[in-house]
Amino acid sequence: MKKIVKLLSVLMLMFAFVACGDKKEEAKVEEKGPLYVGTNAEFPPFEYLEEGKVVGFDIDFINAIGKELGREVVVKDMSFDGLLPALQTKKVDIVVAGMTATEERQKAVNFSQPYYMANQVIIVPESNTTITNFDDLAGKKVAVMLGFTGDVVVSEMPNVQVERFNAAYAGIMALQAGKVDAVVLDSETANNYVAQNKGLKLAEGQGESEAYAIAVRKDDSQLLDEINTAIDKIKADGTFGEIIEKYFN
């Protein structure tokens, strides 16, 4: 009997300790306020809608970072070309959207350390034999997504008829309907659409590699430091590897 009482009191003590720890966590979250995250949930597997909820690699990634920072993460879904304006006007604190850290964008915002490497690829109908690499796009009708790096790459190419779409899926549908000859899109998302839509394939040629990073306002250098430290931490403790595994293997 005595033993049981002793065991029970030890257990209660442990419980009180844990509960206390939880309270501290909560207090920390409240103190700093939520971290508002801008994204564009039309970019699987990085961000997409599942039963009306924004999910994906980037969401798990930023939630893990939010946990490190002791801040609640609130995701705001908007059009891709509206993301950097929303950041500048403080509607969101950061942008996590499979966004490539381009030199052009770096004039306006800062980027965290890169977290994913990708490149532009060409999606064509399975039956296509004439488009193998980017040079073959000359004289062709090519779908890109407004403001994506693929838009920039293709728009710089001479003699290409560029068709701009608001979402990647719209470009894929145009390709399936024979309204365009090819779609230029980020590799991982392109893989995703090719796997899920019959009759499409990737052309052999690949574009230059680009690095995805989190965008932060220029004057928010403390937040940028905190985010970079948090990325180091989740890379070191295996959390980041688990998220990679979940979405890419």
Ligand code: ARG
């Ligand atoms: N990596 C490309 C870019 O930065 C495409 C990103 C699209 N992301 C999205 N969530 N829609 O332009």
